[in-house]
Amino acid sequence: MTKSKKVEGKKESVSRRDFLKTGSTVIAAGALGVYASGSTSTALANPDPVEAPSYAPSTGYIVWDSRLCLGCQSCMYACSLTHEGVANPSLSRIQIIRDAPSFTKYPYDITMSVCRQCVTPICVQNCPTGACYVDTENGNVRRIDPNECIGCGTCIESCPQRPHRTVWNPEKDISMKCDLCVDAPYWGREGGPNGYQACVEICPAKALKLVHEPPLQTDVTGYDVDLAPPPPPPRNFMNFFQQNSDDSKKKGE
Amino acid sequence: MTGGYTGKIIRVNLTTKEVGTIDTAKYEEFGGGYGMGTAIFWDLAVSPGEWDMKDAYDPRNVLPIMVGPLAATGVPGAGRTSVCSLSPETFPTCEFWRGNLGGRFGTMMKLAGWDGVVVEGKADKPVWINIINDQVKIEDAKELWGLDTWETQNRITSMVGGKTRYGEEWYEIGSGSTTARPEILLIGPIGETKSRLAALITGSGVSARIGGHAAVFGSKNLKAISVIGTNSIQVSDPKGILEARLHQMQSPGSFPTQPGAASCMPCLKGDRRRSNYYGGETMCACQGWLSSHKMSDSDRAAEALIKYGLSSWSAHFHVDMFSQNIPGAPALFRGKVPTDSGLGWYLQYLKQEGLLGPGKEIDSDPLPMDQWGELSFRQALLDAVANRTGIGDALAEGCCRAAEKWGRLEKDRDSGALRLTAWGATAHWTMPWVEWAYAYILGAGDPAWHGFMAPVGKPSEGTLEQSLEKLSKRTIPYTDDIFMFNYAWKGEEAWKTGIYSPHKAKQVAWSRHYSSFWNESMAFCEMFLPELGSHSPEMETMYYKAVTGKDDSFAGTMRIGQKIWTLERAIRVMHGRSRQTEDFFPYMYMPGASGFAIYGGVPVYEKGKWRSDLAPDMYLDRKGVDDFKTHFYALEGWDKEHGWPTRKTLEDLGLGRMVKTLRDSGKLGAA
Structure with a gap:
């Protein structure tokens, strides 16, 4: 694995044992439900009334179009294959959740759960060891260093999104998060904000896209955007056969 | 074993309530899925020589439900589940046959750590099988028997562990965690009453209709199999899988990108629909055609079909859409020849010949014949078949056995009115291919x-x-x-x-x-x-x-x-x-x-x-x-x-x- 120099978010080394012994001083921001950037959530996440640290924004963000998503979960397989070398949706840093068999109506039948590379990354802010950090050598992507993660789960508890975008890896006892494929050893392409992301490239519906400007942070609308291509001529599977039927009849006569 | 296989298959005997395992390696020479299922059927049902293989509902019928090595690996289109057994659908004899279905059941089976599940015997009361990673339990299905396929799935989902609202949170399964719901393969009321047309259902709109294996579920008192898993599948070359996908995706215009399309896990094709009917997914793009002349009714009728546990291919009513004037065709076709002709076609023929109706040669009770072509008629038909009331009892046995009961088998077979290509199976394309x-x-x-x-x-x-x-x-x-x-x-x-x-x-x-x-x-x-x-x-x-x-x-x-x-x-x-x-x-x-x-x-x-x-x-x-x-x-x-x-x-x-x-x-x- 390529280890990048970390500038922001670096803290003194703390072991999982030390962390558990002293207890967490972090309040889970998860109770917020919907993430609201800025001082409110930051203040809740930090019990001491100090000014929230600011972080250089990521130069890459994955946005999506939940209407376009096929629900095929190809991106989840791509993520676990490229990062972990195995196929396992539970180890994917992107989660596509289909509501069958609970039968919610379109377009609310699919939830696309993608790391937002938050402008104010609470996971970075609250990590007790600095394992979760802003990678200034790779476009300020918010990453977790697997070698320094002590598996305390603070980043998971802290993530204000539901479901949380930081992902627990039970096979390694560490947390993981989307790194825009900066460190994807089984991905045959250059990753990162200036490269290619496996989920984006693999998506057959083009429902994921990398952008470089921070999306609106206050709600989901900044990320769940219109990526649909122009509509095709009015020709679907059904009238395709009907057309053929009509042609056949003409030719058969 | 090589990549892709989990290495073990569940073996459940519903008579003795024993749960064991089969070593997948023993059957690796047959590839996976149906190949393995066929070899397992031979070993457990044929080779012992204790069964004459005449009756599909005999407890000795063996039902392998198998997945292939490419499922849940990221390979597109390869997550289908194969089902085989002695088929109750075929006529005049029960023949060994197979069906399969897409959706996500097969991939989840792999993620739970299994290459398949083989069901033997017959439970003395309704049961369902609950698979959570390596844990396999036979559960009481008393409260589920009689419910439609959607309600059953919702109940099982709640029981298995859907403690949080959909899409809101991960939940833990053993040491792993997932955002997924359990995937459930099950039968509806039509399978419970052993209709030979019954289809296995998974999710809200995916079915396996060929072979009538859902009726074998019913005969074994098996309502459902639920599975959820969080394991990793080892593959030989993860980078190679992605490279192959990207290679295939280079075909210009191969794959649809319009809003509302859907796929099986993890496919490229998007030939399903995220419809507001079928609970958000269709069996395939075709299904909307099949049940009524009004599209809105058609969708709703197809939803009803899925809930009852019947595939609409078996009950095809869309005679007009797939028909053609054929020179020299017998008069009974009225100048029209349907491409796909099952139950719907035969009923239509009997109706137009004046044979089917209240008090006629074939009494249509309890079907509301004055509502023919309407959604209400379709629903009444499903209900009659599911409960085997009136004409529904004969229709539940399929067209040939119904015709036999009505004394019309030879006549309608020889005239061509029973337009079922072979073995009593619903016609589907065939000629000129x-x-x-x-x-x-x-x-x-x-x-x-x-x-x-x-x-x-x-x-x-x-x-x-x-x-x-x-x-x-x-x-x-x-x-x-x-x-x-x-x-x-x-x-x-x-x-x-x-x-x-x-x-x-x-x-x-x-x-x-x-x-x-x-x-x-x-x-x-x-x-x-x-x-x-x-x-x-x-x-x-x-x-x-x-x-x-x-x-x-x-x-x-x-x-x-x-x-x-x-x-x-x-x-x-x-x-x-x-x-x-x-x-x-x-x-x-x-x-x-x-x-x-x-x-x-x-x-x-x-x-x-x-x-x-x-x-x-x-x-x-x-x-x-x-x-x-x-x-x-x-x-x-x-x-x-x-x-x-x-x-x-x-x-x-x-x-x-x-x-x-x-x-x-x-x-x-x-x-």
Whole structure:
């Protein structure tokens, strides 16, 4: 694995044992439900009334179009294959959740759960060891260093999104998060904000896209955007056969 | 084992309540999915010799529900679940047959750590099987019996662990965690009452209708199998899987990107719909056509079908859409020939002939005949079949058995009114693609395999002959014989190079061997692969090698396909299959047998020239079909008199252990 120099978010080394012994001083921001950037959530996440640290924004963000998503979960397989070398949706840093068999109506039948590379990354802010950090050598992507993660789960508890975008890896006892494929050893392409992301490239519906400007942070609308291509001529599977039927009849006569 | 396999299969005996495992490695030579399921059926149901294999509802019927090694690996289109058993649907005898379905059940089975589940015996009361990673429990289904397929899935989801609202949180399963719901394979009320048309359902709109295996669930008092898992699948070359996908995605315009499309896990094609009916997903894009003349009613009727546990292909009412005027067709067709004709077509025929109605020869009670064509009629029909009330009791047995009960079997079969290609199975395309038709009789009904339809169609560029020459390079191991694709059906050419010739036998064999390995055992959706006009056969082996690490050539995999196909044959031979029993229904020998053709029709070689022909007047010749069987049996290494595999064929294919069983039963083909 390529280890990048970390500038922001670096803290003194703390072991999982030390962390558990002293207890967490972090309040889970998860109770917020919907993430609201800025001082409110930051203040809740930090019990001491100090000014929230600011972080250089990521130069890459994955946005999506939940209407376009096929629900095929190809991106989840791509993520676990490229990062972990195995196929396992539970180890994917992107989660596509289909509501069958609970039968919610379109377009609310699919939830696309993608790391937002938050402008104010609470996971970075609250990590007790600095394992979760802003990678200034790779476009300020918010990453977790697997070698320094002590598996305390603070980043998971802290993530204000539901479901949380930081992902627990039970096979390694560490947390993981989307790194825009900066460190994807089984991905045959250059990753990162200036490269290619496996989920984006693999998506057959083009429902994921990398952008470089921070999306609106206050709600989901900044990320769940219109990526649909122009509509095709009015020709679907059904009238395709009907057309053929009509042609056949003409030719058969 | 190599990549892709989990290494173990669940074995559940519902009579004794025992849960054990089968080592997958024992069956690896059969690839996976249906291949393994067929071999397991042989070992557990046939080889012991304790069962005559006459009654599909006998507790000794064995039901392997299997997944392939490519499932849940990121390979697209390969997550289908195969089901096989002695089929209650086929007529006049219960034949060994298979069906399969997409969705996410198969992939979840793999993620739970299993290559399949084999169900034996019969529970003394309704049960469901609860699989959570390596934990397998037989649960009481008293509260679920009688519920529709959606409500049942919701109840099971709540019981298994959906403690948080959908989409809001991860939940823990053992040491792992997931955002997924359990995936559930189940039957509706129609399966509970053992309708021979019943379909297995998963999710909100995915079904396996071929074979009526849902009725086997019902006969075993098995309502559902639920599975959820969080394990990793080891693959040989993770980078190779993604490279193969990206390679396939380079085809311009191959894949739809319009809002509202949907796919199985993790497919590329997007040929489902995220409809507001069917609870957000359709079986496939076709299903919306099938139940009523009003689209809104059609969607709602299809939703009702899924909830009751019936596939709409079995109850096809859309006579007008898929019909064509056929010169010379029998008067009973009223100038129209439907392409897909099952229960709906037969009921329509009986109605228009004045045979079906209140107080008529066939009493329609409790169907509201004055609401024919309306959604309310469809719902009443489903309810009658599910509860076996009135006419529903006969219809639940399928068209042929219903006709038999009404004393109309011979008459309606011989006239062509029972338009069921073979084995009483719902007609689906068949002619003019005769390889599809032949697969009906050689198997046990609808092969549901479209592989040659587009490739033999009228080419968009170049000559037809050039197009067929290219195609003939891809059909390994039967290459460089373009007469395989000759659909001449009349005169001397039909016997010399056309549909009754040894050339056609090669095309049929290729389709059966390919299907047996790649579609049924590697579980590639047949709407996904083969793509004989572009990616096949390179794409198949790219995916296969990336997952398993195996270096099998495409010809080698086709040989495994032939092995599976021959084992399937051996099972059928053991329960009575022979040359004499495999035949078409009479309408196939009458004008009107063919429906309309798409893709510009089929290639015909006559008088030294090739042409594309829509072939609306194609029908079969009895002697020609008999001659075709002779050629086909010879190609497969089955004896000419009975169509039974010979010792040499079995041994050459590595099926030597089946020789003794066949010989002891007097059913080993003569050399």
